[in-house]
Amino acid sequence: MALHHASVTVMDHNGLHARPAGQLVKLVNDSGLLVRIGRAGQELVSANSPLRVMALKAKQSDELVIEIESDDPAAAEALVIAIQLALEESK
Amino acid sequence: MNHLPGTVLSGVGIGLSAVSAEVFRVKARVSSGQTARSGSASEETLALTASISKVALELEQMAAGAETSNAEIFSALSLMIQDPELFAAARVQIEKGWSAGSALFLAVEEFAQLLRGDALLEERAADLKDLATRVSAELNGVGIGMQVPLRGRVVLVGEDFYPTDIAQFGKAVVGVIASKGGPTSHTAILLRSMGIPAVLGCAGAEELVDGQIVLVDPAGDRVLVDSDISSATQSINLVAKSFEPLIPVRANIGSFEDAVRASATAAEGVGLLRTELLYLSQHTVPSIEDQTKSYSEIFAAAPEGPVVVRTIDVSTDKPVPFLSVDPKAALTPGYSLLSDNREFVIGQLKSIERARELTGREIWVMAPMVDSASEAIEFAELARSHGQYKVGVMVETPSLANQVSELKGKVDFVSVGTNDLSQFLFETSRLAPLSPALMSPWQPKLIQLLEKISQAAQAANISTGVCGESASDPVFAIVLAGLGFDSVSAAMSQVAAVRTALSAVTLDQAKDIAQLALGAASAESAKAMVLGALRQS
Numbered sequence: 001m002a003l004h005h006a007s008v009t010v011m012d013h014n015g016l017h018a019r020p021a022g023q024l025v026k027l028v029n030d031s032g033l034l035v036r037i038g039r040a041g042q043e044l045v046s047a048n049s050p051l052r053v054m055a056l057k058a059k060q061s062d063e064l065v066i067e068i069e070s071d072d073p074a075a076a077e078a079l080v081i082a083i084q085l086a087l088e089e090s091k
Numbered sequence: 092m093n094h095l096p097g098t099v100l101s102g103v104g105i106g107l108s109a110v111s112a113e114v115f116r117v118k119a120r121v122s123s124g125q126t127a128r129s130g131s132a133s134e135e136t137l138a139l140t141a142s143i144s145k146v147a148l149e150l151e152q153m154a155a156g157a158e159t160s161n162a163e164i165f166s167a168l169s170l171m172i173q174d175p176e177l178f179a180a181a182r183v184q185i186e187k188g189w190s191a192g193s194a195l196f197l198a199v200e201e202f203a204q205l206l207r208g209d210a211l212l213e214e215r216a217a218d219l220k221d222l223a224t225r226v227s228a229e230l231n232g233v234g235i236g237m238q239v240p241l242r243g244r245v246v247l248v249g250e251d252f253y254p255t256d257i258a259q260f261g262k263a264v265v266g267v268i269a270s271k272g273g274p275t276s277h278t279a280i281l282l283r284s285m286g287i288p289a290v291l292g293c294a295g296a297e298e299l300v301d302g303q304i305v306l307v308d309p310a311g312d313r314v315l316v317d318s319d320i321s322s323a324t325q326s327i328n329l330v331a332k333s334f335e336p337l338i339p340v341r342a343n344i345g346s347f348e349d350a351v352r353a354s355a356t357a358a359e360g361v362g363l364l365r366t367e368l369l370y371l372s373q374h375t376v377p378s379i380e381d382q383t384k385s386y387s388e389i390f391a392a393a394p395e396g397p398v399v400v401r402t403i404d405v406s407t408d409k410p411v412p413f414l415s416v417d418p419k420a421a422l423t424p425g426y427s428l429l430s431d432n433r434e435f436v437i438g439q440l441k442s443i444e445r446a447r448e449l450t451g452r453e454i455w456v457m458a459p460m461v462d463s464a465s466e467a468i469e470f471a472e473l474a475r476s477h478g479q480y481k482v483g484v485m486v487e488t489p490s491l492a493n494q495v496s497e498l499k500g501k502v503d504f505v506s507v508g509t510n511d512l513s514q515f516l517f518e519t520s521r522l523a524p525l526s527p528a529l530m531s532p533w534q535p536k537l538i539q540l541l542e543k544i545s546q547a548a549q550a551a552n553i554s555t556g557v558c559g560e561s562a563s564d565p566v567f568a569i570v571l572a573g574l575g576f577d578s579v580s581a582a583m584s585q586v587a588a589v590r591t592a593l594s595a596v597t598l599d600q601a602k603d604i605a606q607l608a609l610g611a612a613s614a615e616s617a618k619a620m621v622l623g624a625l626r627q628s
Binding site for chain 1: 163168202
């Protein structure tokens, strides 16, 4: 399995709270891929755990790194884009 | 001790309309304490899996029965209780010898520790504990349904209400009082959308007794014991008395789509065009041609009137990929975007000028996060050498706020960002959230500084505006007009309401109202005095 790396930025002014964390986990679960997320230089957490994702305490404009296990680069890239969208400011 | 008639209990009001009804107390849930497991580890694990699935299913059903925004809350809760890592942590505890229910509580406690220190996340931890209580009840085969009356009219009183409780409220629940909870809790969001008035975080709620009549008065952030609806805080209803507002009301926008939407409002021009969004998705600096095209499209679509463009602000919101600026560094004293990213700012100024020529619109250009008069003058000179627009700066720091008179003859206008100004004024870091009380624009210290800015600018013949969130508050906009500001710029959704407010009073009335706010001893009394005066006018 190839490892894909990407970075995303938290846009929501409340940070990575329950709603975006839930959306992120849903996307990861739907993709069926193994995904880890966290701060650069720190241990990453499993992105299928909403509690671990919330416990990152990511605030607005924090950058997070994502690591995706997949042999399909297009699928990995699509997931990254979808995750970034989930982190946009809520209306 | 019971509360005497007329006692006032304060808290955080949710909703606008007041309601008076009998108290119905809901008892706090008692957890059963930790117990060792009776069955084998695999039996307990299996039972835990089944009970979590059952609770998750109930949450999904609540989601299906709720409107979209509320459905998202229940879905998020469902994902939380099904968290695989929470389950793994509970399994470890089962292996150690705890019963399934106790193991889940221990696991929840581990995660609650991780979520400590952030108010929003701590509320989610409280939700999680509620879910664990439901799973535990499921495991023990006991019902957890709250005994809520189905008929009559009651005000539910309790320590805290969880989303799962609120989903079970029937028509008989006309109001809610809780000793815990705050304005951003899921509880607050659900109650607001269900139109149930509430006062949360209400100290003294414990002493209310069943059958007592209470007035839930969210507009006054209070509960009145033994009072009827005639004591409720009146919500203000401003009626426009003239066609034109006292001062122009512009709109805040950040994109072409916003410009299109803003032109459908009654906004007179744009008081704040944030330019960060145009650059966020770019990894290299866009060419002058590309930038000119973006600005031209926005200028052409913007509502009639001047368009105030703010050059890029790297310290707020979102980092711009190609400007390798650490948002935290941008907040340190002495930082200047102009000295560090001069070429980029010049490119922006050139593009804005070309778009101005192409569209023939009246354009004003301003720089954000300017800390001193000398920096403001440096920007003004740079801008004037690249375009024929009006030139100004944002006033967002107390130090620049005190140097406005030095800008005489150098800038055409200043625009006050009240959010940042109050953050700096109350000496909190921009990165640490300010307490809601200090964020209030009604702080007398902030209003006094606003008056100082307005007077200094007027004397120096500089036009003044406010584009911070406070300008979106219709009542506060009256104060701003009374302080002498020449325009306000509001969130698009607030343009109509702010216009109405500014058309409901005369300039003399606005000045009197501003004086009331200036003389107040606290934010609460400033707001209360202004609302009182408006009610009589």
